[in-house]
Amino acid sequence: MDAGTNASFDPAQLPLRTELSACVRLMHDAGILNYNGHVSARIKGQDQLLIHSLVTPRSKVAPEHFVVCDLDGEPMEAAPGLKPPSEVHIHSQIYKARPDVDAIAHIHAESVIAFTLTVGGPCLELMRCDAVRWRSGIPMHPDPTRIRSREQGAELAATLGPHRAALMRAHGAVLVAPGAPAVFADTIQFDENARAQLLAATLGTPAPLSEAELDALEEASPPEFMDHYVNKIWRYYVERGRAAGLIPDDWAAHLG
Numbered sequence: 001m002d003a004g005t006n007a008s009f010d011p012a013q014l015p016l017r018t019e020l021s022a023c024v025r026l027m028h029d030a031g032i033l034n035y036n037g038h039v040s041a042r043i044k045g046q047d048q049l050l051i052h053s054l055v056t057p058r059s060k061v062a063p064e065h066f067v068v069c070d071l072d073g074e075p076m077e078a079a080p081g082l083k084p085p086s087e088v089h090i091h092s093q094i095y096k097a098r099p100d101v102d103a104i105a106h107i108h109a110e111s112v113i114a115f116t117l118t119v120g121g122p123c124l125e126l127m128r129c130d131a132v133r134w135r136s137g138i139p140m141h142p143d144p145t146r147i148r149s150r151e152q153g154a155e156l157a158a159t160l161g162p163h164r165a166a167l168m169r170a171h172g173a174v175l176v177a178p179g180a181p182a183v184f185a186d187t188i189q190f191d192e193n194a195r196a197q198l199l200a201a202t203l204g205t206p207a208p209l210s211e212a213e214l215d216a217l218e219e220a221s222p223p224e225f226m227d228h229y230v231n232k233i234w235r236y237y238v239e240r241g242r243a244a245g246l247i248p249d250d251w252a253a254h255l256g
């Protein structure tokens with residue numbers, strides 16, 4: 001086994017590790033992940049999560065670069081050179097608090113951070129039609145430091161509450177979803193929505209979606225449509241990544 005990889009993982013984890021690897025590479029290519037940020041998934045049926053190693057460049061993450069951790073953020077296996085990110089507690093504590101969540105993205109995207117940096121300035125609003133999925137609210141976590149302890153992770157999970165996304169003051173955001181393709185689609189569109197608000201503000205006063213418009217959008221977006229929509233976004237980016245050489249052809253069987 002090479003330092004920094006673990007090729008002897010449970011083969012049953014290969015589909016999930018491949019999906020997560022694609023998520024990381026594609027988010028990196030989209031500029032949403034860089035030297036910071038991470039994506040994880042719950043290993044269903046077990047109180048464990050998969051997260052890519054601290055030391056692996058996000059552009060290179062592959063199935064053998066993941067660490068299995070328990071829901072206290074502790075690695076479950078000794079793989080030389082593989083360590084979870086120092087902010088693993090973001091993930092472990094949210095999985096603990098939210099049984100409905102199976103995938104999490106933590107991002108440091110500039111578009112999103114901007115909305116945590118102004119005094120009395122505009123909040124991040126629901127601008128684009130796709131943003132209806134965050135209608136329940138996008139709270140902001142006040143702690144600007146790295147989430148480096150279980151306690152801080154639990155505090156962030158409390159701020160997130162039942163919502164699908166939370167901002168983190170001067171730091172970034174966390175997004176949660178029922179699976180890796182869904183958290184990928186959410187993250188892409190969360191960034192799009194933030195950039196749309198910034199762009200609209202250069203033209204005039206942004207007009208967020210009204211309650212009536214949100215009602216109409218919810219009615220037009222039943223769960224079966226959202227499943228189709230997530231799949232459409234996911235397949236678009238996977239195919240684009242495959243054509244650009246970011247996604248190896250032999251991952252295709254696990255990417256839907």
Ligand SMILES: [Zn+2]
Pocket residue numbers: 036037087106107108146147171172
């Ligand atoms: Zn962070």
